[in-house]
Amino acid sequence: MATDQEPVLGIDLGTTNSACAVVRDGRASVVRRGDDRIIPSVVAAMSDGRWLVGTRAKKRRSVDPVNVIYSSKRLIGRRFGSAEVQEMRQRVPYRIVEGKNEAIMIEAGGKVVSAVEVAAHVLTYLRQMAEEALGRRVRRSVIAVPANFTDSQRSATRIAARLAGLDVIRVINEPTAAALAYGYIEDTDRVIAVYDFGGGTFDVTILQITRNVFEVLATSGEMFLGGDDIDEAILGLMVGAFEQQHGISLRDNPVALERLRAVAEQVKIQLSSQSGAAVHVEEVLPGQRSDLDFSLREADLRPYVDPIVRRTIPVCQDALRCAGLSPHQVDEIVLVGGTTRLPHVRSIVEETFGKKPQTSINPMSVVAVGAAIQGAALMGSLVPMADGGVSAPSAAASAVLLDVVPRSLGVHTLGGYVDFIIERNSAIPLEQTRFFTTTTDNQRFVRIQVCQGEDEVFENNLKLGELVLSGLRDAPRGEVTVAVTFEINADGLLEVRAMDKETGQQQVATMRVLGGLDDQEIEQMATRMASAGPGPSSRGGTVVSR
Amino acid sequence: MPTKNELREHLHALQAGLSSMTYYEFLGVRPSSDYVAIRDAYYDRAQQLHPDRFVAFGAGSLQRSAYAVYKRISEAFSVLSDPHLRVAYDEARLGGAHRLDDVARARRRSPQERQLSNNFARIYFRAAVKKLERGLLRAAWIDVQLGLSLEDAPVLRELENRIITHPEGPASLQAEVFR
Known part of the structure; x- marks a missing residue:
């Protein structure tokens, strides 16, 4: 195998934290910057137009919560009207607004950006971190997404990666990546x-x-269930301790609470590897004698954590x-x-x-490691050797993963039901063709609504978008039959093409993906990203945008 | 592991066969082969010819060929691994077809069938429903049990319940079930 081959970056773009890894000399390792291997998936808009990413952005949460965007993975590739997005609007301090075509936009630092752009900032940060660590340019990547991500969410993640200057050679399911890291193959x-x-x-x-x-x-x-809930439980104990020590309640002091929340997270992390943790926080209330001494044993935390974990x-x-x-x-x-x-x-x-x-394997980086292994396997398979043979890769590197469709794909039929075209758990890549016939004379176009899900009733599934077949020839109704081929490619992404059955003429089939972005919008984002300069690396330090 | 040239030849032979080779020929099995032989052949083909094998060559004609060939491999397996589709295909083959047409392949499953993920559990379920309609309670019950042994799914449990509580259910069946 060529040793100077460009490494493939395995990326875990998490809701809370992100990480990336590469395989070098047959070994997978997590990319680090200093001691940091895990990067908070947080982006902060500064008043001067700069963007901060990662730990520095997370620190802004206690001083400028409305301009700090976190958990943006919950928004990417969804429709503005979806229940999840509406729930997020209730929960986060930053402003989520509706964009064109039901897209999700976020207002921060006097700018309006899409959820895709936010992800792109985090991905850019990861790419630059990897480039610094490896001392070379990195373009190729395998990016992991949750197994239940829909087509729209996968596409949106791909667009984010493209904006971040990454060429995604494969989108892999997170659990599959984790299993790969353990070599279950x-x-x-x-x-x-x-x-x-x-x-x-x-x-x-x-x-x-x-x-x-x-x-x-x-x-x-x-x-909504995670380590944040445990931080909240520890925070409650800390607030109680503070009240006991100083006789002051912090319940109505968001700045102090936000600061202590960060400490609570540290306590939780300590208790993950030690039986006890003790912290000293100076001046919880600035300018007052209000130091907090707090200690907690893992055994004493259990009763508080138990209902959450259960x-x-x-x-x-x-x-x-x-x-x-x-x-x-x-x-x-x-x-x-x-x-x-x-x-x-x-x-x-x-x-x-x-x-x-x-x-x-460290559970914080296992997905990134698995994605990197998949990347190496993809690039390492069948590397031609001088003698015309192929290199003999290790067992894990020689295996090909056959992924399956996680959700069925169907179209809207009369009465609001679904006609399923591709059944879940079919191995990908695959294609399936369906025929659609005109229902009125001289009908010039056919509109087909596409959804993903398992329910017989169309509305109960996730509507992906609308497919419009236009430019049909003039003919009495029922005489024009269009063959529409739905193809799921190796990344699990849907591609659609259509053909007039009689004339064999290719029809224009455009899929308008709800909550999706059109080419022009992507172009605009790319321009914004490019003008944002080299990104918040240690070289540039800061970024200027617009 | 085949050499790159062998693999390329294999791929091109299959590509040339896209318009004539039967699913059996495509997977390299016999029309009499059983499910396990077909599944093993599919996995072997997949390991050798999956488009991922050709990613390192970049997006060239080799990768496009692999993609076209691989989609047919998936199609062959999806038809031959489903007993109902395989029967339909064998009939079509007698009429000279090398491929099962799109309409026949897109067989609609009932909402209940769609709740089962195991192919064979689905077949037992379908058989049991038909037998129950014809009043063959005992045979239907056996099919349900076979289905349940593969997939302990609510739809099969419901069907089992319908059989057990059937008004015309022979007392012997009920006694056997509740024993």
Whole structure:
């Protein structure tokens, strides 16, 4: 294998934190900047037009909450009107507004940016971090997304990567990446549960691996359940301690609360590896004698954490039920997400599945590592050698992953029902053709509504968009039949093309993706990103935008 | 592992066969091969010819060929691994077809069938529903049990319940079930 081959960056763009990894000399390693391996997925707009990303942006939360954008992964690729987005509007201090075509826009620092742009800022930061660490340019990447991401969310993530100057060679499911990091890709068939307890979300995915085919049997989750809830519990204890020490309640002091929340997170992290933690916070109320001394033992935290962690149990049971499996049929449990480092979380996992989870790889970076391994496998497969043969890659590098469609794809039919075109769990890439006939004389176009989901009723599924076939020839109704081919490519993205059945003439088929961005908007974002300069790297230090 | 040239030849042979080769020929199995043989052949082909194998060559004609060939491999497997579609295909083949047409391949599943993910559990479910309609309660019950052994799904449980509580259900079946 050529040693000077450009490395492929494996990216985990998380709701709360992000990480990236590369494979070099056959070994996967997490990219770091100083001691930082995990980058908060936070972007802050400064009043002077600059953008901050990562830890520095996160620190702005306590001083300038309205201009600090976090959890933007919850918004990407969704429609403004969706329940999730409306819920987010209630929860976050920054302003989420409606853009063109039901797109989601965010107002911060006197600018309006799309959720895609926010993700692009984080991805740019990761790319530059990798370039600094590797001392070379990085373009190619494999990016991981949740197994339940829809077509729109996958496309939006891809656009963000493109804006960040990354060429995405594959979009991979996060649980698949985690399983790959553990090397579960031999000939033995296995069922793996990926328990992903992150900062703000909880997901459990049941994967079946049969001869390198990664099949998502079921995925289930809680949109708002994560390490943040545990920070909140610790914060409550800290506020109580402060009140005891100083007789002052902090409940109505958002600045102090936000500052202590960051300390609470540190306490949680300490308690993930130690049996006790003690902190001293100076001047909780600036200018007053109000130092806080706080100590907590892991054992004493358990009763507070327990009800939060137990909420993951029914989610696991739901996923198992959907997969048609009982807990003992799960061969391995893989942990993902920082919250799984808490000893109590691990014991609940063991209790739920009846066996110990895998813990040898850092759950904060396991997805990035898996994505990097997939990238290396993609580039390393079949590297021609001088003798006309191919290099003999290791077992993991030689395997090809066969992914499946996570959700069925269908079109709207009479009466508001769905005609399913591609069934879930079909192996990709694949294509399926359907015929549509005109219903009126001289009909010039056919409009087809496309959705993803499993419900028979169209409205209960996620509407992806509308497909308009135009330029049909004049003919009595029923005489023009258009063959529409729905193709799911190797990244799980939908492509549509249409053809007049009689004349064999290619028709124009444009899919208007709801909440999506058109080329012009992407162009504008690219311009904004480019004018934002080299990004918030340590070289440039800061960025100027517009 | 085949050499690059062998692989290229294999790929081109299959590409040339896109308009004439049967699904069996495409997967390199016999029309009499059983499910396991077909599945194994599919996995072997997938490992060798998946478009991912050609990513390192860049977006060239080799990758496009691999993509076209691979889609047919998936199609062949999806038809041959589904007993109903395989029967339909074998009939079409007698009429000279090398491929099952789009309309036949796009067989609609009932809403209940769609709730099952195991192919064979779905077949047992369908068989049980038909037998129940014809009043063959005992046979239907056996099919449901076979389905449940593959996938413990609510739709199969509901059907089981319908059979057990059927007004014309023979007492013997009920006794057996509740024993």
